[in-house]
Amino acid sequence: MSNTLIRNPFTAARVTEAALKRAQARNIWVGYSGESVTGAEAADALAAIRAVIGKRGLKTAATKDPDTTLPDVDDSMKLKDIVLAMWREIRASVWDDHHGPISLHCALYEVKDADARNAANKVLDALVLGYTGADFALATSWAERPARTWDEVRDLLDAGVDFARTHGPA
Structure with a gap:
């Protein structure tokens, strides 16, 4: 995934198809308030998260604390x-x-709208599930693995923005 000549692996058809199934099963477009979140709101939240990590740097399990x-x-x-x-x-x-440096988990909390944050997180989870083929996976845990790179996490966030805008409700 860190090879920039290869297209984003999270946009592969099999990943998108699995993420869509997960989205339908979990109704990822409903926030904690019980109200609907639009695809644009989730995409904006994901773009904000990408900007925060891009500015501050990615913190993984391998990042040394001072x-x-x-x-x-x-x-x-x-x-x-x-x-x-x-x-x-x-x-x-x-x-x-x-x-x-900030982890994906902490960067999610930079988004003040809890419903948009929740939908954005569920989009990322669905993409990681589709990518890994696992029965259960959390994007935050995936992103904090010691060998994970910013390029890989950025690919996930980019795919999440595209997924939310394309497949989320208007």
Whole structure:
């Protein structure tokens, strides 16, 4: 999948056909509110998720978290040194959480509309099921596998946008 000369594997006819069956069986176009989500709303959510990961980078199970910079406390340290060290660690942690690499799971929650987010997630799940041929699979788990690349996840998101616009309700 990482070979850019090969077309997107998630758009293969067998994957689309399996995803359509899954979409009909699970009614992926209904959100948590019980209201319908249009294909355009789901596609826009997927495009937003793609933009967030594209900007921040993809976090997978293989992505290393930054090492802690908090020093050990000993009797020679002044209270000011301890508080400053803690403040720097907290600030770095918050910055990384909002600016560093992000997983597909967390990027989904950047979409504020819970119904569109739910439909978008179900579209991705349906495509991963069609792609893997498994009885059960979650796109978020698939995307976080250690060897997964941004190109592969972007292919999934691109296919999800196309699938939602083409097969979702108006």
